[in-house]
Structures are given as structure tokens and as C-alpha cells.
Amino acid sequence: MGFRKVVNGCMIFRKSWTKKEQAELLIHLGQCLNDGYPMALAVRLLLFRQRAQVKHDLEVMIKKLEGGRTLYEALADLHFPEEISSFIYFSEESGNLAKGLIESGRMMSRREQHKETLRRLLRYPVLLLWVFGLMMFLIGRFLLPNFLRLYRSLSIDLPLITKILLFSANHIYYLLFILPLLFLSGIAGTIYFRRMTMERKLRLMIHMPLVGHYTRLYLTHVFSFHFGSLLRSGLPIRQSVAALSQKGTTPFLKFEADRLQKELLEGRHFEQIMSQPRYYMPELVTVIHQGQLNGMLGASLCRYSGLVMTKIDEKTRLLLSFCQPALLLFVGGLVLFLFASILLPIFHIVNGL
Template identity: 30%
Template sequence: MRPRRKDKWKAKNKARFFLNVGRLLQRGYTLNHGAKLLMYGEPPHARNTISSWIATLQDGRAWVESLELLKIPSDISAYLYFSERYGMLSHGFYYAGRMLEQRERFKEKVRTLARYPILLIWIIATLFLFMTLFVFPQFEELFATMDIDYPAITSFTFTLFEGLPFAFGAFIVVTVGFYAYYQQRFKKLHSFQQIRTVEKIPGSKRWLHLYITYTVSLQMSQLLKGGLSAHDALQVFIKQRQMPFLQAEGERIQTDLNEGKSLHDAIAGASYYQQEFADVIRHGQAAGQLAEDLAHYSEMLWEELNERTRKTTVMIQPFLFLVIGGFILLLFLSIFLPIFQLITSLDG
């Protein structure tokens, strides 16, 4: 298998392209004409990607195969797949662009929040190397010559610094082990087994349930807006291949419906959804606006995911600053206390 090359087409520019394609399609342009028109305003690497994508469409390749060239997240790829299949391509491209744009805006906020702590961590790593390679060896030689004991805090810092390389090595080993487990075992598990495995990670259940509910409500609303019944939408879930979970979940819900259960009962019977999801479906079916209710509900879930991530990042920042500040203070004391002790011994 060929290694996947890095995508040089920035996601925010890709989002803008999708939004503009959606607008042109709404004005009556064909996909081929609209994409070619927008292609000329893109940088060369993006132009090459768009040109290859258009060529696959003109060659009669499958829509799902052509989407792989765009290198977009699997849920957005599935969204465009459903949009094309049921004649809502202008709507699909526009909202795919919106979703991608929102994600990039959110990533930028996270990067901004993380920039200062990362800078401090880099400074500390530089100080660590400088202290380990130059300062502490000089201290050891000087104190050994003068037969003076280190201050307790300096001895503690020496011990800490000696253990850090081993801790870093252990971290690398654990990281490689997790990656190997993910590639060799986790990816081969059935979707429901993957969910149960992730739920065992402390603090992950709420996030996982939010994301699963968001994904299903978003994709279901798109299909229902295209005029499909809930039964037909489930058949699309089952037949698509971009998202294995949607395929497995479609089969599960279809089995429940065949046994005489209602759609909201089938949803309520799964533990990996938000508790109110079944109520949203029941309300939408009763009002005859299930597609609209699911669309609004998915937007609310996306906003909640963003807000929870922002709050988590804001909560982590003070802890990082405290750890970094404590480490710098420890370095300061471990250097200046021995110097002060040497001066005192010389005066004595």
C-alpha cells in the first residue's frame, strides 16, 4: 500500500471552496463548471487536487471514490455521499464547507490557547538540557572538591533530573505500545466493541456519546431532508462504507424496526446516545418535522462539543502554568542555594 502523502491544501481553504461550490450549484451551475471556475483562484497544489477530482468524475468513477481525493474527514465525506445520492448536492457542499470551517476555527482557538504553554514547555526543555549538560556537572565537581554536602532541594533536583530520561523513555514505549494496539487490534474490532473499549477510558464516555449522537443526527437529517423515509435512510447507512459505525448501527436499528419497535424506542435502547435523543426523535415524528428537528439538534450538539472542549482547555491551562512555574522555581532554588552555601562556607 502506498504511503499517504501529506495534504498541502489547507482545510480552511478547502472549506471556502466547498462553500463557494455550494453557492454556485444553488445558482444553477453544474458541478463540473462551478468547480473549474473556482479552481483558478486556488494555489497550484489545490488546483492539481481539484483537477484530478474533476477528471475522476468525468471518467465516470464512483462518487465515493472521487471524494477520497479531497482528503476530508470521514463524517463530512459521508455527508457529501448522502447529499449526492439524494439530489441535495448544493446543500451538501455548502454545509460540508460550514462544518469544515467551524472545525478549523475551533482548532485555531485551541492552538491559540495552547501556544503559550507549549512555548514555556520548550523553554523548560532547553533549560533542562543546559542544566544537565553544563551546570550540574560543574556543581558536582566543585562540591566534591570542597567536601560540602548539597542543599536538600539541590539533591532532590539532581535525582529528579536523573529520572526524567527514564520517564521520557517509558512515555515513548507506552505511546508506541498504544499505537501498535490501535493498528493491530483496535481497528479490527467491531464498531460496538470499539465503543465499549473507549467507554472504559475515564472521562471519555460523555465525549463519545456526544459525538456519536451528533454524527447520527446530522447524517439522518440530511437523508430525511432529501425526501427519504426513516427506513430508506437506514438502508443508505447500511450500504455506505465510509463510516463502519453508521453501517453497524443502521443494521441494528433496522433489526429493531423489523421486530416491531419504533425508531425512538430503537434509539432509546442504545446506551451510547444522549438520553434526550430518543425524545427529540419522538417529538419530531409527532410534529412531522423530524428532519428539521434532527438538523437543529445536531447543531446544538456540535456547539456543546466545542464549548466542552474550550472549557477543558481553559481548565488545563492554569494547571500547566502551575507545573511550569513550580519547575522554574525549583531550578532557580537548586542553583542559587548551593551558590549561597558556597559563599557562606568561604566567609566562614
């Protein structure tokens, strides 16, 4: 019965908390730990300004922490994103929990900001596309057929652009079959992708346009942050690699830990091992080389991970800044096509007269 209550509480947390609220929780906990507060008290401080449902979830979390559960386990039970739970796990392992909480919260906050920006940018172009589709259907089904009859009576051939619009309007109902088919294909592709081995997933993703570059940046950031944090806490390379394969890590880090352990047992140098994969940024090997020369490999990797995250944010903002103008140009071209298909027949009729 008790386990059932905990599960229900977890499900409520997952449904009622937004990503923004989760990010605020992580940042608050990290700041409280920096100020010297114990974890349970840091969570209690949030109870006074939360709605009833969130208070219930925080009380469940406090009971788990007081019962001896780690923060990573409490957050995993509350269905936090896997990678965020992994960040917290490594932060606990390396003794940098406060910094890890703040970094994780800021990462979630940045993602939500990017999603909100993208939704805001797409809102107007999507509305225009919907209006364009409605106009094309109405014009193609009711207006252009009259032009077609008039042209036939005058023995004048329709312009090509008008023929294209007429054909599109008469076959627009095919979208009712195409869209569900695309949706089902997307679901099937997602299921197939999840069943792939990690090696095949990485090989596929790094060869995809645009996605490949983001994949390299993200994986470089994840490995640099986690591995650098473990090294900076005083663990040697082999023990840090072993820590990557623990239960709190993500599937990618487990895959990478198995690869590194196998290569290290064969007697290869760490720098040489890290130069082989194509799913990391080329600069990572240089950072590892310089860090080993200076005896500051952990600190170098942590600093490099921050630079990579900054680069990801900059590229994301740049990409988002191009989204709306590109969509508006595309929709503007469609509207121009629509009006040209209407006006050209009129000009042809006038010239014919």
C-alpha cells in the same frame, strides 16, 4: 495507464491540498449550487485563482464529474476525510447537496481553527518546558554536585527538594529510552484499537474521561444529521435505516444501521430502540419522541444536530481557553521548584555559618 494517472492525481491532491483549502472548496461548491450553477461549472470557477498543482487536481475532478461520477465518488477518490465524504453522500441521497457541502466545509474549517488555536496556545509552554529541561540538566549536572561536595565537607544534609532535582538530572537520560517506548506503545495501541469491533470501540471510548463526553456529542450529531436528512427527504424510517448501511457511510453508521434493522425486524418501536445505546446523548430520545408526535421527526433531528454541533464548538473553545493557563501554571511550578532547589542549599549554608 489511465487508472494510474488518476491514482497519481489523487495522491498529489492528498499531499498538496490543506484541510483549509478542502474546506474552502466544499463551501464554494455549496454556495454555487445554491445560486443555480451546475457542479462542473462550479468547479471550473475555482480554476482561475488556484496554483498550478491545485488546478491539475480540479481538472481531474471535472473529468470525473463529466464522466458520470457522483461528487461523493470524486471526493472519495481524492482522499477527502471519510466522514466528510459520508456527509456528501447523504446530502446527495437526501437531495440537500448544497447544504451538505456548506455544512461539511464549515465543519472542516472549524476543526482547523481549533487545531490552529491549540498549536498557538501550546507553542509558548512547550518552549518553556524545553528550556526548563535544559536548565535542569545543566544545573543538576554541573552546579548541584558542587553544593553536594560543600555540604559533605560541612556535614550538612541536602534539602529534600535538592535531592529530587539532583536525582532527576542524573537520570534524565532515561527519557531517551522512555520516549521511543511510549511512541511505539502508542502505535501498537492505535493498531489494536483499529482492529477492535465497533461495539468494543464504542464501549471503550464512552468510558474514557473527557473523550467519552465528546464521543457522545459527536455520534449524536452524526446520527441526527444523517438520519434526519434522509427522513426529511421523504423516506420512511425503515428505508432511511437501509440507506445508512450503503457503501458511502462510515463504519459507525453501518454498525448502527445493522443494529436498527435487527431491532425493527423484531417489532420494537424506533423510540424504544434509540433509548438503549449509551453512546448517544440522553436528549436524543426526547427529540425523537417530540418529533414523532408532531410528525416532524426529520426536521427535529436536523435542527437538534445543529444544536449539538454548536455545543461541541462551545465546549472545545472552553477547553482550549483552559489549556494555556493550566500549562503555564504547570511550567511555573516547575521553574519555582528549580529555583527552590538552588536557593535552599544556599540558605542552609548561611544558617550553618
